[in-house]
Amino acid sequence: MRSFTxxxxxxxxxxxxPSLSKLIIISTVSGGxxxxxxxxxxxxxxxxxxxxxxxxxxxxxxxxxxGWAGTSFLKSLNNPSYDVQVISPRNYFAFTPLLxxxxxxxxxxxxxxxxxxxxxxxxxxxxxxxxxxxxxxxxQNKKVYCRSNQNTSVNGNxxxxxxxxxxxxxxxxxPNTFNTPGVEENCHFLKEVEDAQRIRRTVIDSFEKASLxxxxxxxxKRILHFVVVGGGPTGVEFAxxxxxxxxxxxxxxxxxxxxxxxxxxxxxxxxxLNMFDxxxxxxxxxxxxxxxxxxxxxxxxxxxxxxxxxxxxxxxxETNSMPYGMVVWSTGIGTRPIVKDFMKQIGQTNRRxxxxxxxxxxxxxxxxxxLGDCATINQRRVMEDIAAIFSxxxxxxxxxxxxxxFQEVIKDICERYPQMELYLKNKKMGNIADMLKEAKxxxxxxxxxxxxxxxxxxxxxxxxxMKNLPATAQVLH
Numbered sequence: 001m002r003s004f005t006x007x008x009x010x011x012x013x014x015x016x017x018p019s020l021s022k023l024i025i026i027s028t029v030s031g032g033x034x035x036x037x038x039x040x041x042x043x044x045x046x047x048x049x050x051x052x053x054x055x056x057x058x059x060x061x062x063x064x065x066x067g068w069a070g071t072s073f074l075k076s077l078n079n080p081s082y083d084v085q086v087i088s089p090r091n092y093f094a095f096t097p098l099l100x101x102x103x104x105x106x107x108x109x110x111x112x113x114x115x116x117x118x119x120x121x122x123x124x125x126x127x128x129x130x131x132x133x134x135x136x137x138x139x140q141n142k143k144v145y146c147r148s149n150q151n152t153s154v155n156g157n158x159x160x161x162x163x164x165x166x167x168x169x170x171x172x173x174x175p176n177t178f179n180t181p182g183v184e185e186n187c188h189f190l191k192e193v194e195d196a197q198r199i200r201r202t203v204i205d206s207f208e209k210a211s212l213x214x215x216x217x218x219x220x221k222r223i224l225h226f227v228v229v230g231g232g233p234t235g236v237e238f239a240x241x242x243x244x245x246x247x248x249x250x251x252x253x254x255x256x257x258x259x260x261x262x263x264x265x266x267x268x269x270x271x272x273l274n275m276f277d278x279x280x281x282x283x284x285x286x287x288x289x290x291x292x293x294x295x296x297x298x299x300x301x302x303x304x305x306x307x308x309x310x311x312x313x314x315x316x317x318e319t320n321s322m323p324y325g326m327v328v329w330s331t332g333i334g335t336r337p338i339v340k341d342f343m344k345q346i347g348q349t350n351r352r353x354x355x356x357x358x359x360x361x362x363x364x365x366x367x368x369x370x371l372g373d374c375a376t377i378n379q380r381r382v383m384e385d386i387a388a389i390f391s392x393x394x395x396x397x398x399x400x401x402x403x404x405x406f407q408e409v410i411k412d413i414c415e416r417y418p419q420m421e422l423y424l425k426n427k428k429m430g431n432i433a434d435m436l437k438e439a440k441x442x443x444x445x446x447x448x449x450x451x452x453x454x455x456x457x458x459x460x461x462x463x464x465x466m467k468n469l470p471a472t473a474q475v476l477h
Contacts, residue, residue: 058081058082058083058126059081059082059083059165059166060082060083060084060085060163060164060165060166061082061083061084061085061164061165061166061167061168062084062085062086062087062144062162062164062166062167062168063084063085063086063087063168063170064087064088064134064144064167064168064169064170064171065088065169065170065171065172065372065374066086066088066090066091066092066093066116067093067094067096067170067171067172067372067373068093068096068172068372069170069172069371069372069373069374070086070088070168070170070371070372071093071116071119073168073170073371074086074116074119074120074123074127075119077120077123077125077127078123078124078125079125080124080125080126082125082126082166083126084120084125084126084127084128085127085128085129085130085162085164086116086120086127086128086129086130087129087130087132087134087144087146087162088116088129088131088132088133089131089132089133089149090131090192091115091116091117091129091131092113092114092115092116093113093114093116093119094112094113094192094193095112095113096112096191098111098112099112099190099191099192099193099195099196099234100190100196100234100237100238100240100241101241102193102196102197102200103190103196103199103200103203103238103241103242103245104200104203104241104242104244104245105200105245105249106241106244106245109193109196109197112193113193116129117129130146130148131148131149131150132146132147132148132149132160133146133147133149134146134171134338135147135338136338136341137167137169137338137341137342137345139167139342139345139346139365139366139368140345142163142164142165142167142367143161143162143163143164144161144162144164144167145159145160145161145162146159146160146161146162147159148160164367165367166367166368166369167367167368167369168369168370168371169339169342169354169362169368169369169370169371169374169375170370170371170372170374171336171338171339171372171374172333172336172372172373172374173333173334173335173336173353173373173374174191174333174334174335174336175189175191175329175330175331175332175333175334176331176332176333176334177329177331177334178331180301180302180303180304181302181303181304182303182304182305183301183304183329185304185306186304186305186306186327187229187304187327187328187329188202188326188327188328188329189328189329189330190234190238190328190330199326199328202326203226203242203245203250203326206223206224206226206325206326207224207250207253207254207257209223210223210224210254210257210260210325211254211256211257217260220257220260221260221262221323222307222323222324222325223260223325224257224260224261224262224325225262225264225322225323225324225325225326226242226261226262226263226264226324226325226326226328227263227264227265227266227309227322227324227326227327227328228242228263228264228265228266228327228328228330229266229301229309229327229328229329229330229331230266230267230329230330230331230332231265231266231267231269231271231272231273231274231295231297232272232273232275232330232331232332233273234330235265235267235272235328235330235331236265236272236273236284238328238330239263239265239288239293240287240288240291240293242263243263243291243292243293246261246263247291262294263292263293263294264293264294264295264296264322264324265288265293265294265295265296266296266299266301266309266311267295267296267297267298267299268298268299268300268301268314268331269297269298270297270298271285271297272284272285272288272295272297296311298313298314298315299311299312299313299314299320300312300313300314302319304327307323307324308321308322308323308324309321309322309324309327333373334352335352335353335374336374339353339354339374342354346362346363346364346365347364348363348364351376352376353370353373353374353375353376354370354374354375354376355375355376355378356369356370356371356375356376356377356378357377357378357380358377358378358379358380358416360375360377362375363378379417379418379419380416380417381417381463382413382417382419382420382459382462382463383456383459383460383462383463386452386455386456386459387452389409389413390452390455392409393405393406393408393409395408399451399452400449400450400451401449401450401451401455402448402449403448417462419462419463419464420459420462423435423461423462423464435458435459
């Protein structure tokens with residue numbers, strides 16, 4: 001079965017519905033983003049570049065964020081009919097999968113960043129960038145309130161408001177501390193370039209400190225005990241990079257302290273990398289064991305002080321404490337405060353991310369879209385729309401559905417309900433006819449006719465293949 005891209009879907013929407021006066025469509029793939037938008041006209045001239053001065057005021061699109069989702073959107077801009085304003089506290093895009101390599105000097109920080117202005121300067125679109133942080137979204141009045149990162153006022157950081165016609169929220173997420181005491185104050189995170197540089201300095205400082213005279217062996221071992229909390233992609237890769245950095249470089253520079261170095265990885269679950277195939281998990285755990293990295297599974301961190309980290313063993317509840325020199329906290333992502341406040345405004349409480357429809361329109365808002373790690377798609381279920389699907393396929397209104405009739409609309413159905421294609425793949429069915437034949441029994445494919453109840457039975461298990469999009473780090477590593 002042919003898999004259609006989001007772009008093809010957007011293009012056909014524009015062609016099929018030329019009477020639409022305004023349309024913004026956004027989608028994400030693996031934490032990134034793609035946006036297509038058009039002032040649609042009945043003629044094909046709608047897709048040509050707008051003249052320099054049409055006398056018509058352009059609609060303003062405000063984009064919050066320059067991470068994977070926001071940058072992917074910016075790279076896809078190709079319609080000059082909109083005025084785009086990008087606002088982000090960082091003026092560059094960072095290739096985050098290489099952050100663990102930056103911590104150990106394998107890759108220099110400048111090699112994994114690209115200025116946002118370089119990305120958009122060649123686009124045939126009016127795009128401007130402001131380095132500032134958005135601290136409030138007012139969807140009712142179509143405004144966002146921002147604070148400059150630069151000290152531009154004698155009274156402190158300058159604040160300003162920006163109006164918008166369309167808002168694209170691509171602010172990503174923050175490290176999830178699970179409100180564990182002492183984490184914010186004593187742990188390093190690994191989410192930004194600055195985090196990686198800070199970790200690198202701390203590692204070097206730890207070896208320098210441990211090399212000083214008059215230190216006890218116990219204190220030296222504490223200083224050179226590096227703890228990684230979280231057995232996900234980022235934590236595992238950092239632990240591996242740190243091990244290589246220590247064994248291949250630092251022990252040659254600091255030979256007197258090489259026997260005191262220890263790396264510990266703490267994971268609350270039963271295995272590291274449990275979101276991947278089991279073979280990857282087994283390989284990683286075996287490799288860490290051979291390398292001497294101490295992996296403690298089922299260990300949940302309950303408290304972090306300036307010199308000790310306390311864990312509780314899952315199962316027996318036993319609490320242990322161990323001294324450390326540096327802790328890197330990498331336990332997944334949480335919601336940013338501004339996104340939480342916005343979710344309260346629009347009635348989306350008790351959620352971890354903004355809920356959107358399949359077009360990434362924020363539920364409960366007009367002209368507001370969200371993509372990337374700050375959002376999650378509420379994918380519609382096939383069984384919710386089963387009657388509409390049957391009616392659309394039954395063009396002759398016979399009350400029954402043939403394979404030929406269903407095949408004519410299956411392309412649209414697989415695009416709107418991606419779980420359909422996943423179901424066919426997992427069941428090792430070649431096409432939709434195989435699924436209908438299974439529901440009908442031993443009948444030739446060309447003779448299959450299903451009524452609405454038989455059709456429901458055939459598609460009853462399709463929604464079991466629905467999956468939430470994983471976090472960006474899980475996709476990119």
